Each structure stands twice: as structure tokens, then as C-alpha cells.
Amino acid sequence: MIECKKEAITKGIVDQWMNEWGILRKSIHQSHTVRDGKAKEIMLQAIQLYESFVLNASNRQDLPLENEQYEILPVNAIERLSFIKTRPGQYACYRQLDELFIETKKKCARLRLKH
Template identity: 55%
Template sequence: MIDVKKEGITKEVVDQWYSEWEVLREQIHVAHNARNGEAKDLMERGIVNFLNFVVGASDIDEYDATADYEVLPINGKERIAFIQAKPGQYACYRQLDELYKETKKRCARLRLKS
């Protein structure tokens, strides 16, 4: 298991990361409703933002899809693989949104633990 870095999950860091997602999430939602084909590119940005956070919050230099991360919620790596496979699908958008929420909560629990 790849351990979390305490400085990578401070409230300020997590809040900044999550606020970036909230802006992107709204854009993705609008793109899905408009069915204008922009959702996939926006989702790919959301995935990159998520993985960059995982790397920054963990004691590693780059994301390894086979590794287990303390910062990820249950089935996190499998869910990321599902999202990466078809980022243009609405179900993947919902799954990514849930991953963001659950990871934010997990970071709060990890801060209390340490």
C-alpha cells in the first residue's frame, strides 16, 4: 500500500483540489445535457486532476494503476480504470463525481487519524 503524505492532504490542499473539480463538474454536466461532444475532453481533464491529486497526496512520483493507495476509497483503482475506459459516458461522469466526494471524505478521516 502506498501511504499518504500528511502535507498532501491538508484541508487547504484538498479544498483547492475539490473546488477545481466543482467547476469542472458543472461544465461536464452542461456538456452532457447539451450532448455537444465536449464531455469526453472535460472528463479527461477531471481524470488528470484526480490522478494528479492522488500522486501529490501519496509518497510517489507517478500514478501506478496496479498499486493500492491509502488515499483512495474502496475499489478506487478499479473505478478509475472503468472511468478511463469510456470517459464520455454519463455513468463514468457520475462515478468520477462519487470518487471525488469519497476521496475528499477519506482525506478528512486520514487527517484525523494522523
């Protein structure tokens, strides 16, 4: 198990990370609404934001995330992230990434109580 660092999942850090996601999320949603073709590019930024948070919170710097051994990851996160990466321009992938952000935020809250 790759444990997370408690100092890397404080409420303030997680809230800042979620705020960054919120900005990207609005842009992705808007892009899908107007069908301007920019969603894929923004999704790639969002994927990078997600992965860098997981790695930093786990004191790891080796991309890509390839196993479910990260304590901070929700259930089936690697499989879901792989799906997202194969078709980042699709709306379904955007929704799946949104769920990963939400579930990871909740997992961080549980881990703060545990540590």
C-alpha cells in the same frame, strides 16, 4: 501500503482540489445536458486532476495508478477508475468520477484525524 503525506491532505489543499473539480464538474454536466460532445475532453482533464492529487498526496509520481495500495484511495477506486477511463464520454462514468472525488475527500478528512 503507500501512505499519504499529511501535509498534502490539509483541508485547504483538499478544498482547492475540490474547487477545481467543481469547475470541471459543472462543465461536464453542462456538456451532457446539451449533448455537445465536449464531455469526454473535459473528463480526461478531470481524470488527470484526480490521479495527480492521489500521486502528490502519496508522494508518488508514477502513473498510471495500478494498485489499491494507496492509503488515500476509497474502496475499489482502481477498478472504478479503469471503468471511467474506458468510456470517459459516458454520463455513468462522469457520475462515478464524481463519487470518487467525494469519497476521496472524505477519506482525506479521516486520514487527517488518524495521522
